[in-house]
Amino acid sequence: MTPAGEMPLGMLPFGETPFAACDDCGARRDAIGDVNAVPNHATCVACGGLLAIVPQRPGCTGRELADSLDTAAARAAGGVWRFGALVHPSRTPVSWPEGDTPLVTSPALSAFAGLDNLSLKHEGMNPTGSFKDRGMTVAITDAVARRARGSVRAVACASTGNTAASLAAYAARAGLPALVFVPAGNVASGKLAQATAYGARTLLVRADFDACLALAREASHSLGVYLANSVNPWRLEGQKTIAWELLAQRDWRAPDWIALPGGALGNTSAFGKALSEARALGLIDRVPRLLVVQAAGAAPFAAAFANGFRERVTVRAETVATAIRIGAPASWDRAVRAIRDTNGVVLAVDDAAILDAKAAVDAAGIGCEPASAASVAGVRAARARGLIAADDSVVAVLTGHLLKDPDTVMAYHAGGSARANAPIAIEPTIAAVDAILSSL
Numbered sequence: 001m002t003p004a005g006e007m008p009l010g011m012l013p014f015g016e017t018p019f020a021a022c023d024d025c026g027a028r029r030d031a032i033g034d035v036n037a038v039p040n041h042a043t044c045v046a047c048g049g050l051l052a053i054v055p056q057r058p059g060c061t062g063r064e065l066a067d068s069l070d071t072a073a074a075r076a077a078g079g080v081w082r083f084g085a086l087v088h089p090s091r092t093p094v095s096w097p098e099g100d101t102p103l104v105t106s107p108a109l110s111a112f113a114g115l116d117n118l119s120l121k122h123e124g125m126n127p128t129g130s131f132k133d134r135g136m137t138v139a140i141t142d143a144v145a146r147r148a149r150g151s152v153r154a155v156a157c158a159s160t161g162n163t164a165a166s167l168a169a170y171a172a173r174a175g176l177p178a179l180v181f182v183p184a185g186n187v188a189s190g191k192l193a194q195a196t197a198y199g200a201r202t203l204l205v206r207a208d209f210d211a212c213l214a215l216a217r218e219a220s221h222s223l224g225v226y227l228a229n230s231v232n233p234w235r236l237e238g239q240k241t242i243a244w245e246l247l248a249q250r251d252w253r254a255p256d257w258i259a260l261p262g263g264a265l266g267n268t269s270a271f272g273k274a275l276s277e278a279r280a281l282g283l284i285d286r287v288p289r290l291l292v293v294q295a296a297g298a299a300p301f302a303a304a305f306a307n308g309f310r311e312r313v314t315v316r317a318e319t320v321a322t323a324i325r326i327g328a329p330a331s332w333d334r335a336v337r338a339i340r341d342t343n344g345v346v347l348a349v350d351d352a353a354i355l356d357a358k359a360a361v362d363a364a365g366i367g368c369e370p371a372s373a374a375s376v377a378g379v380r381a382a383r384a385r386g387l388i389a390a391d392d393s394v395v396a397v398l399t400g401h402l403l404k405d406p407d408t409v410m411a412y413h414a415g416g417s418a419r420a421n422a423p424i425a426i427e428p429t430i431a432a433v434d435a436i437l438s439s440l
């Protein structure tokens, strides 16, 4: 096993002012002042490639930077905006605030995973119940600035549900009209309820997520809507703060591994960028290995990893973990770079393993949505294969809240699974209660 932190990192530029650079053609634009810099479709106007934000270089050492992030003023800014100009230079963000999510441990879950000490970074504790709020606060802040210059009719996203819920909430906070494109019949009820309640115009598209994204992208090119999917570079800037925050919570001591679910791979890309930047800034002296976990029925990235990333794979996705039910990940090349830069690993776990891990997370009193549990199921599988040692330090990211998908919870517990805990109908008698107590 190669120790963490020994892999070479790619070149990592910082700018004197923030700018957006194209992954494919290298075109470089002022990310803030030029209305065409990050256009509504959020991709390069020259070649269509993905844009990346290059943050402003802080003029201090890593130790000084870490101290500056720990001041009362920085903490008061809130989890994402605590990191200030390393995320976005706005001084008037559209913010709840979000972030500041807990890093929790559970002896029962450590035992389930086969580890001495598993930590969980619970992103379900964000305002709309998922990590999407971290990127959305930054993207909507950018959209508001663009709308002031008259170039945004509405904000939009394609979504398996969590992005839709987050976009709807932040658009409502900003007073922006919002359109969400979701695959009809494949969105968890909690998420659909949120998008509807927050007032987004919710479009149930008779197609899968990948077709929804293609439609939203087309609308962003031709109809003046601002695309807030994870191809939007500002989304990734916000999502970087998951990694930075968990490192800060560990006093900038990098864990051996960070495990996260893989769907569109926006988070994988954001984590790769965050870890590379953290090392370049001197915040950490070694880079944790990423463990990206896909559902077996939606595992194009895991298949490509097993093949040395020789080709880009697409699949027809099918899994109970709807948040990662994605067959054509949009952030592919960046995610490949993130895996290479961190000496990372990609693996797939089946739906039964995901649901068993979810039941374990839930029964620990922590709770998460199915896709989140993929990270715990993946850690367990990696431990069983000897990829992770029992005494390795591991942080698994839980991406969404238990209440996002109540139907899957009830279906699991009504079935014959090992951890099933179906509600019990009783007569209103003390004898009936006593009988249940005796069976505990």
Ligand SMILES: [Zn+2]
Residues within 6 Å of the ligand: 022, 023, 024, 025, 026, 027, 044, 045, 046, 047, 048, 049
């Ligand atoms: Zn380009």
